[in-house]
Amino acid sequence: MARRRVTRRWEVFAGRNRFWCDGRLMTAPHPAVFLLTLALITGTCALHFAFDCPYLAARVSPALPAGGAALALLTLSALLRTALSDPGIIPRAAPGEAGAEGPGARPPPRAREVLVRGRPVKLKYCFTCKMFRPPRASHCSLCDNCVERFDHHCPWVGNCVGRRNYRHFYTFVVSLSFLAVWVFASAVAHLALLARAGAAGGAAGGAGLAGALRASPASALVAAVSFLSVWSVLGLAGFHTYLASTDQTTNEDIKGSFSLRRAGARAGAAGAGAGGNPYSRGNPCANCWHVLCGPLPPSLLDRRGVVPGEELPPQFVVTVCPAPAPAPAPAPPAAPPLTPAAANGALSSHRHAYMNHSLDLDLQELCVGAGAAGAGGAGAGGLSASRLRLLQDTTMIDAALDLDEPEPPPAAPAAPAAPARA
Numbered sequence: 001m002a003r004r005r006v007t008r009r010w011e012v013f014a015g016r017n018r019f020w021c022d023g024r025l026m027t028a029p030h031p032a033v034f035l036l037t038l039a040l041i042t043g044t045c046a047l048h049f050a051f052d053c054p055y056l057a058a059r060v061s062p063a064l065p066a067g068g069a070a071l072a073l074l075t076l077s078a079l080l081r082t083a084l085s086d087p088g089i090i091p092r093a094a095p096g097e098a099g100a101e102g103p104g105a106r107p108p109p110r111a112r113e114v115l116v117r118g119r120p121v122k123l124k125y126c127f128t129c130k131m132f133r134p135p136r137a138s139h140c141s142l143c144d145n146c147v148e149r150f151d152h153h154c155p156w157v158g159n160c161v162g163r164r165n166y167r168h169f170y171t172f173v174v175s176l177s178f179l180a181v182w183v184f185a186s187a188v189a190h191l192a193l194l195a196r197a198g199a200a201g202g203a204a205g206g207a208g209l210a211g212a213l214r215a216s217p218a219s220a221l222v223a224a225v226s227f228l229s230v231w232s233v234l235g236l237a238g239f240h241t242y243l244a245s246t247d248q249t250t251n252e253d254i255k256g257s258f259s260l261r262r263a264g265a266r267a268g269a270a271g272a273g274a275g276g277n278p279y280s281r282g283n284p285c286a287n288c289w290h291v292l293c294g295p296l297p298p299s300l301l302d303r304r305g306v307v308p309g310e311e312l313p314p315q316f317v318v319t320v321c322p323a324p325a326p327a328p329a330p331a332p333p334a335a336p337p338l339t340p341a342a343a344n345g346a347l348s349s350h351r352h353a354y355m356n357h358s359l360d361l362d363l364q365e366l367c368v369g370a371g372a373a374g375a376g377g378a379g380a381g382g383l384s385a386s387r388l389r390l391l392q393d394t395t396m397i398d399a400a401l402d403l404d405e406p407e408p409p410p411a412a413p414a415a416p417a418a419p420a421r422a
């Protein structure tokens with residue numbers, strides 16, 4: 001009896017992410033730059049451990065290689081966890097819950113507002129995912145998915161950085177800065193000790209720095225690579241420490257979401273340094289704790305769940321069931337069993353409950369309006385050129401950021417008519 005092959009959710013996934021190990025791991029569509037990051041870090045560390053560490057362990061202390069190894073392990077594990085996990089992708093609406101389509105169907109309104117801790121926050125409709133994005137979510141143009149608490153798409157780690165992997169990304173950036181400083185200092189110390197030994201006539205390469213470089217050229221290479229990379233990594237670590245302490249995302253900071261809101265709003269923002277940021281807990285420690293150590297929501301993707309036969313896209317039906325049974329049973333009229341994915345699919349009908357749960361906030365709908373395009377809001381006009389330049393240099397972020405460009409209307413342009421009152 002032939003074994004029936006099942007189709008898992010990751011195989012019919014609508015976005016552009018790539019899945020590995022039968023759906024257990026996932027990355028962005030093009031992980032080449034991530035592999036370069038991985039090769040740079042492991043290569044530099046390998047040279048450090050092969051050439052600097054034996055000398056330093058013998059002449060200075062065995063604690064030096066041990067400290068370097070601990071930092072390298074922390075950095076690499078944080079990198080892999082950032083790169084290979086679900087950043088917080090919100091599954092697209094299933095056809096049934098995306099709302100009526102076809103002739104006579106009204107296009108959905110483009111934006112609506114909710115109150116978050118008493119402050120109005122605009123929700124935008126995603127025409128690709130066919131749903132209103134929860135607050136702070138954005139659509140990544142490279143991965144083609146909406147991501148919860150979208151920070152940015154980072155090609156260096158080969159993934160979006162969002163709600164579910166931000167803490168790993170932050171750990172990676174901070175530990176990488178310590179690692180770069182550590183490796184640079186070790187290589188310089190190694191060269192300095194060699195130069196001193198050479199001056200005393202006890203080293204193979206000869207006297208002075210030239211002799212030290214001849215004796216251990218790998219140390220010079222390690223020092224150069226770590227010196228060149230340490231500045232951008234330290235800058236990035238400082239920037240994300242600032243973001244975590246104010247509970248902002250890179251996306252929000254670049255767009256100036258809260259500074260514009262603060263300018264537009266009046267007295268309400270009188271207090272906190274975070275201005276009009278409704279997500280801020282009010283003090284940096286509480287923000288860091290919430291962003292980096294708060295509860296981690298489960299993945300909504302159910303990547304390894306089995307797709308029921310009736311939900312299979314046609315191309316899968318052909319390949320998966322090449323020789324159907326002679327007497328196929330008619331599809332049962334009853335509803336299919338509720339899988340976790342189906343429960344996830346119920347997103348739209350429980351949209352507000354989901355967002356409340358997702359953000360751990362008191363959320364309250366303010367109004368629903370058609371049109372709403374333009375209306376001031378936080379647009380790309382709020383960018384600080386110098387900050388954008390810094391981010392582009394360090395994260396290549398411009399290619400991937402969703403700057404809330406107006407999206408094309410589905411079919412005919414929606415007339416900004418006043419909402420009909422029934």
Ligand SMILES: [Zn+2]
Nearest residue numbers: 126129139146
């Ligand atoms: Zn989307």
Ligand SMILES: [Zn+2]
Nearest residue numbers: 140143153160
């Ligand atoms: Zn992405």
